[in-house]
Amino acid sequence: LTLPWALRPACDRWQPACDSEARLRQRDSAMNRKLLISAISNLSTAYNLVIINVSHVTIAYQYCGGADACSAQVEAASTAVLVGAILGQLTFGYIGDCVGRSAALRLTMALSLFGATISAAAVPLGGDSSSVLTFLALSRFVLGVGVGGVYPLSATIATESSSNAERGRNASLVFSMQGVANLAAPLVSWALLAVFGVPATGSGGADPGLAWRLALALGALPGLLLVPCMGEGRGGQGGGARHTADERMSAPIAALRAEAGRPAGPSSTLLSTLRQRKYWSKLLGTAGGWFLFDITFYGNSLFQPTVLSSVFHVDQAAAGDAPPLQGDLAHNLCAQMAVVAAIGLPGYYVSVWLMDRVGRRRIQLQGFACMAAAFAALGLAYDSLESAGAGGRVAMLLLYGLTFFFSNFGPNSTTFILPSETFPPEVRTTLNGFSAAMGKLGATLGSSAFKPMKDGISAAWGPAAGLRWTMLACAAVSLAGFALTYGFVEDRRGIAMEGAATAREEDNNGGASAAPIEGGLGAAFLTVPANATAEARVRREAA
Numbered sequence: 093l094t095l096p097w098a099l100r101p102a103c104d105r106w107q108p109a110c111d112s113e114a115r116l117r118q119r120d121s122a123m124n125r126k127l128l129i130s131a132i133s134n135l136s137t138a139y140n141l142v143i144i145n146v147s148h149v150t151i152a153y154q155y156c157g158g159a160d161a162c163s164a165q166v167e168a169a170s171t172a173v174l175v176g177a178i179l180g181q182l183t184f185g186y187i188g189d190c191v192g193r194s195a196a197l198r199l200t201m202a203l204s205l206f207g208a209t210i211s212a213a214a215v216p217l218g219g220d221s222s223s224v225l226t227f228l229a230l231s232r233f234v235l236g237v238g239v240g241g242v243y244p245l246s247a248t249i250a251t252e253s254s255s256n257a258e259r260g261r262n263a264s265l266v267f268s269m270q271g272v273a274n275l276a277a278p279l280v281s282w283a284l285l286a287v288f289g290v291p292a293t294g295s296g297g298a299d300p301g302l303a304w305r306l307a308l309a310l311g312a313l314p315g316l317l318l319v320p321c322m323g324e325g326r327g328g329q330g331g332g333a334r335h336t337a338d339e340r341m342s343a344p345i346a347a348l349r350a351e352a353g354r355p356a357g358p359s360s361t362l363l364s365t366l367r368q369r370k371y372w373s374k375l376l377g378t379a380g381g382w383f384l385f386d387i388t389f390y391g392n393s394l395f396q397p398t399v400l401s402s403v404f405h406v407d408q409a410a411a412g413d414a415p416p417l418q419g420d421l422a423h424n425l426c427a428q429m430a431v432v433a434a435i436g437l438p439g440y441y442v443s444v445w446l447m448d449r450v451g452r453r454r455i456q457l458q459g460f461a462c463m464a465a466a467f468a469a470l471g472l473a474y475d476s477l478e479s480a481g482a483g484g485r486v487a488m489l490l491l492y493g494l495t496f497f498f499s500n501f502g503p504n505s506t507t508f509i510l511p512s513e514t515f516p517p518e519v520r521t522t523l524n525g526f527s528a529a530m531g532k533l534g535a536t537l538g539s540s541a542f543k544p545m546k547d548g549i550s551a552a553w554g555p556a557a558g559l560r561w562t563m564l565a566c567a568a569v570s571l572a573g574f575a576l577t578y579g580f581v582e583d584r585r586g587i588a589m590e591g592a593a594t595a596r597e598e599d600n601n602g603g604a605s606a607a608p609i610e611g612g613l614g615a616a617f618l619t620v621p622a623n624a625t626a627e628a629r630v631r632r633e634a635a
Contacts, residue, residue, distance in 0.1 A: 130246035133200075138272075140173070141173060148169055151225060153291070156294075180236060206235075207236070211232055212306070214227040215227060221297070251263050251589060257448065257586065268505075271436065289303065371523060377582065378523070384573040448586075454583070459504075461570075464568075470488065507531065514582065
């Protein structure tokens with residue numbers, strides 16, 4: 093009355109195999125969703141950080157009559173987001189360890205949405221038209237708190253959602269969305285200015301400034317697109333059920349430690365965690381390297397107009413002139429920023445390709461070394477390139493772009509990954525947030541120090557000397573980053589992450605093997621499961 097056993101569907105004969113395949117598909121779907129959320133969150137973060145470079149130029153000309161007329165307010169608006177980011181990284185790193193990564197990420201994205209939206213509605217706070225930049229500084233501080241929290245949370249989610257063999261690649265892909273945003277921001281601004289026009293200099297509130305308002309408001313779009321994806325698809329499990337792979341990113345770390353049969357331990361604060369000496373050498377590598385790198389990276393990025401004006405020999409516009417947002421490459425800030433971003437963008441994807449092959453430590457070492465060489469070449473050869481005419485300007489722009497290429501194929505990518513896989517799960521986002529906050533502290537130092545340093549040297553020894561010594565200072569900082577990486581950074585590629593979703597799904601079938609951690613003063617051999625991924629275990633069960 094039934095089909096012969098040999099002709100029955102495979103799922104009738106091998107129900108365990110089908111169950112395993114279903115679990116595998118469910119896990120992969122959940123992890124891919126987490127990676128997508130992390131990637132779009134990083135896109136939103138980078139766009140909101142970079143878009144102000146064009147917007148504050150437009151606003152300064154519209155409300156102040158020129159960039160020099162309200163330079164202090166412009167600098168405050170540029171720096172406010174970094175100060176907010178430091179607070180967000182310290183706060184939401186700790187919150188992520190307390191309430192779960194996904195819940196904390198939803199809160200950071202809500203703050204980013206709010207900050208981007210109110211930034212687009214900036215108006216003067218009184219009779220002084222330049223106070224629009226004060227409004228912008230306050231709104232972007234709120235935005236900074238949100239985007240700052242994204243750093244430790246998205247990095248941790250990306251690494252904990254990946255297998256050991258693909259952890260570096262996946263985290264690098266997530267971070268590469270920042271490169272896309274760095275290119276998109278000037279292109280979006282350029283397009284909006286072409287459509288709606290550049291506000292007339294000194295027009296104030298008489299011109300609505302639709303171009304810069306829409307450019308700032310678009311920073312909320314990625315977060316809005318994520319709203320349908322950020323609901324947790326949880327099954328109705330009872331209190332005794334184990335967390336699924338999708339839920340692990342959402343559960344407080346104490347619950348995950350209890351699930352693994354380990355004591356939850358007393359809750360610790362950021363300060364109590366920082367007092368533990370066992371983390372100090374690791375923090376020198378993760379937080380120290382990030383601090384030194386961001387001095388050069390954000391100092392150049394946030395004050396890119398100052399550097400590019402020197403590269404292209406563009407004189408400061410006189411009062412009443414139009415802002416430098418139209419015309420040829422030498423006079424169009426949007427075009428200059430797009431060229432530099434396009435030169436640097438491939439560096440992200442070279443990192444994606446080589447992150448799990450070459451390793452984090454080696455990539456960070458070569459990145460710092462090549463950055464130092466490019467900065468030094470730009471500084472030492474400045475006089476020669478300046479006198480070489482158009483060819484010299486092109487070479488100068490390429491050298492400046494190479495500093496960003498080797499930043500992205502180097503410490504810009506690795507500093508994002510290293511903290512999330514260096515520390516244990518109970519303090520992972522807390523110390524990841526601290527490391528990122530030290531990076532933003534370096535960014536604040538770089539962005540606030542480079543322009544005054546250049547202006548002071550230029551006033552004493554001429555304009556050429558200002559840029560030359562600024563680039564040489566960046567080279568020195570890069571060499572310091574190389575030394576710190578060599579001494580204190582460990583390469584943990586292929587090493588199982590404690591508390592990661594894939595590690596929790598793996599068992600100890602096949603015993604354990606010793607895997608070396610390359611480099612660093614803490615280099616040692618760790619014992620890790622020989623079976624590399626959860627997929628391998630599921631496949632064995634199916635077989």
